[in-house]
Amino acid sequence: MSSRNAGGSSLDLSSCAREPIRTPGAIQPYGLILVLDPATLTVNARAVANPALVEEVGDPLGQPLDQILAGTLAHCGPVLQGLQQGTSHFLGAHRVGSGGYHHTVAHRIGGDIIIELEAPVPGEPGSLEDLYPSIRRFMAAIEQAPTTQALCEIAAVHIRELTGFDRTMIYQFDPDWNGAVVAEDRNTVLPSYLDLRFPESDIPAQARELYRQNRVRLIADNQYTPVPLVRVPAIADAPPTDLGPAMLRSVSPVHLQYMRNMGTGASMSVSVVSEGELWGLISCHNQLARRVPYHVRTACEFIGQILSLQISVKQRAVLVEERIARRAIQVRLMGRMAGDTDFMAALGRDQRNLLALTESTGAAIVHRGECILHGECPSQHQVMQLVQWLTAQQMDGDIFCTDTLPLDWKEAEAFAGVASGVLAISISQIHDSFVIWFRPEVVRTVRWGGDPRKEESAQPLSPRTSFEGWKQTVRRQSLPWNDVDRDASLELRTAIVDIVLRKAEEMAALNEQLLRSNKELEAFSYSVSHDLRAPFRHIVGYSELLWSSAGERLNDSEKRFLDTIVESAKSAGTLVDDLLSFSQMGRSTMGQIAMDMTALVDDVRHKLDMEYTGRAIDWQIGALPKVQADPGMLRLVWQNLLSNAIKFTRDTSDPRIEIGHDRNDTEDIFFVKDNGCGFDMRYVDKLFGVFQRLHHVDEYEGTGIGLANVHRIITRHGGRTWADGQVGAGATFFFTIPFVTGDHL
CATH class of the missing domain: 3.30.450.20 (PAS domain)
Incomplete structure (x- = not known):
């Protein structure tokens, strides 16, 4: 990383982290x-x-x-x-x-x-409204994005389209603040940095904090001459002026040299902040100097905020679902241990769930000198040596965790292939007793943007000159343990200590775990409600205010833009409501009673009358039995299925909807059949997923959550859901309700 700058003078990179970047005493000349x-x-x-x-x-x-x-x-x-x-x-x-x-x-x-x-930029947009079509295209695109990676790829394309830069990258920080380019859009002027990693020192801590506070930064020309800040004599000796929030603030000479070494004449960054923390950057580069106008930067900042919210929501949803899945495993393991004084044998009878609890390939249970191995593990002798080493370590809250055991303990080199990663919990205050999970070595090739280790003696540190991909082979390291892994192991420790070893009341701990699950879902619901509902209300509110105050002065195109803004925001609000309903459905208390399905279907159908006013639908409803189920949840199932049948027969000349029932040895089978537009069976597996749609929103309205709710409700009742269809020939949706003992006689 050592070199001298183009002018021959050295720039000390070792002091970058201490450089007064907020108080440069100068501005960029614009x-x-x-x-x-x-x-x-x-x-x-x-x-x-x-x-x-x-x-x-x-x-x-x-x-x-x-x-x-x-x-x-x-x-x-x-x-x-x-x-x-x-x-x-x-x-x-x-x-x-x-x-x-x-x-x-x-x-x-x-x-x-x-x-x-x-100062203005020649030819710049007259207002933010001129850029609204680009923002609208971005919002429409992210509605279809299934993953965080897809969100980043879409953002890279749209930001480069707005700014005209040669290269736009989405740069994500890891827990150690190294960065990786996870998405990129570029022309052929600048090279690709996709998948390259950059060391933490490239963006020091104080710079990251400034990025977190100020969402946009622009350096229009790496060759600019700073304009000094001149003071009145009375404050000549006062502390330097903090220019942190100013867009015109001059930047570090080290960073300008870094840009010249990289071959970029201009750069712009838009911060991506998730849950209040700096998640990453939208980083834009141009080979030549380039100024980005104020309104374009504002549009980019708006896109960055939308991207930040979407990333937060997707990551929170994934985390909550993962925690719930682990909690289900936890409950099964606790069920094995309940009432069994030999917890080692109880866990051994469910090896699959024991390993799945922390996504490990092996586990060892060591208690009172006995060692039982499950899956791929070191030998018993090696595990007992590991226990002795663990006993001597300072464990943080009865847990020890590392993904580089051979680097922490030399003796582990002997079994690195099966146990480079170790997660251990202490289950006794008296004995050397542990549950230990193992992960194998994963040999990975990491591509860095230049060799992060390279130092040339006899020269002071300066911005590195090489950004060529440098490959590092990582060995003696497993996949990292995350918070979900650690929390799951600690919850098992609680179960072992409090439920088995101390024979505490079984249900108390179980209720505690379920309560935590509910709190996580409530936190997720709050995050969605707080972070997404308010911006959409503001969009609708301010658009309506603009309509009322300036409606007469708007031309037809501008009025259409306003109508589209309001419609899109209201649609997004509906999506949020459906998402909240979906998350709440998984934690609602079920009250199963004997209920008449025929009466319920008739009631739901009449309440949907308004959805097909003016249409003659041929309803064919067979005899339906009584079942044991939650009436509120089953009402929602019928409401979603019948509403879909009504909607997707909208363009059918003679619409027909059939509701029927069948039965096998263990369950009642219900179905809703229509002769509407149908669907392609190649995509049947997507039907019951969240946000999965097989028809474009312009053809048939909806958010893609209704069938996901149906699946979740029926699953909670112990039943199954599936569908059959043919394009242009209709569809049939099935669900089952299992028998409660004696209810099918």
Whole structure:
């Protein structure tokens, strides 16, 4: 990583982490910055990129707000005095002499008010509304994205389309703050960095914190000459002015050299913040200098915030589902141990779930000198040596976890193939008793953007010059353990200690686990409600306000844009509501009673009358039996299935919907059959998944959650769901309700 910069002078990278990046004392040369005293609104410091402007309108230094720049900012006084600490406010566009209209933003930070006036970019959009079609295309695209990876790929394409940069990358941080390029869109001007990793030192901690606070940063030209911040004599010796929130803030010479070494003349970053933490960056590069206009940056920031919310929701949903799956395994293991004084034998009778609890390939149970192995493990002798070593370690809360055991303990080299990763819980305060899970060595090839270890002696550290892919083979390391693995193991420890060894009340611990599961689902519901509902309400509300205040001045296209905004936001709100209903369905208490299916179907059908007003549907309803089930949940099942049948026969000339029943030795089988548009059986496995749709939303409305709810409800009743269909010939949906003893006689 050591080299000298192009001019021959050295730049000390070792001090990058301590460099005063918030207080550079200069700005980039694309406008001007004024630093005001909050009490008097007098200019205490200024940086003006164009010296002719000072000659034209006078030097603002030491002048009050109403006299600077020919009084163009005089009316902003009340807004500036009301600005809260740590906030920013867009003041609009203001004419600055012959320099044209400058985009004006005020920031309140520390003991200063900072006003930055950014010079316009020739040909820039007149307003954010001009960019709305691009934003709308992005929002439509992410609705179909099934994974976080797909979200990132879509964002990379749309940001590059908006900005015109040569290369746009989505850069994700790992737990050690190394970064990896997980998605990329580019032309052929700059090379691909896809899948390359970059060391933590490339973006030091203080820079990451600034990225977290300020969502957008632009360096328009790596060869720019900084414009110094000039102060009035009275504050000449005061602490440096914090320019952290200012877009025009000058950047580190080390970073400019880094850009030159990388071959990028301009760069822009948009922060991706998930759950309040910096998840990654949307990083844009251009070979030549390039300024991105204010409104384009605002659109990119908006896309970055949407991407952040979507990533948060998807990651939270995956985490909650994973925890619930592990909890189900936990319950099965607890069921094995309940009432059995020999917990080692009880766990051994369910080896599959014991290993699945932490997604391991082997496990050892060591208690009172006895060692029982399950799956792929070191030998008993090696495990007992490991126990002795574990006993000597400082365990954090009765748990020890590593994915590099051979690096931590040399003797583990002998069995690295089966146990490079170890997760161990102590199950006794008296004996050397452990449950230990093992993961094998996984030999991986990691591609770095340059050799992260490379150092040239006799030269001071400077930005590295090589960004060629450098391959590192990682050995003696397993797949990492995550929080879900650790929590699952600790919950098992609680079960062993409290339920088996101490013979505590079995149901108390079980209820505790279920309560945690409910709290996680409630937290997920709150996150969705809080993070997604409010922005959509704001979009609808402000769009309607804009319609009421400026509707007469809008042309037909602009009115259509507003209508589309409101419609899209309301549709997204419906999606959120359906998602919340889906998450709540998994934790609702079931109250099973004897219920008449015929009466329930008739009631649901009549309540759906409004959905097919004016259409003559041939309803064929056979005799349906009584079943033992939760009436509220079964009502939702029939409501979803019948509503779908009504919807998908909408374009059929003679619509017919049949509801029937069959029975086998163990369950009642119900079906809803229609002669509507049907579906392709190649995609039948997708039908009951969340957000899975086989028809475009423009053809048939819906969010793709209804059948997922049907599947979840029937599964909770112990039943099955499946479907049969043919394109253009209709579809049949089946579900079953198992017999309760004696109810089918």
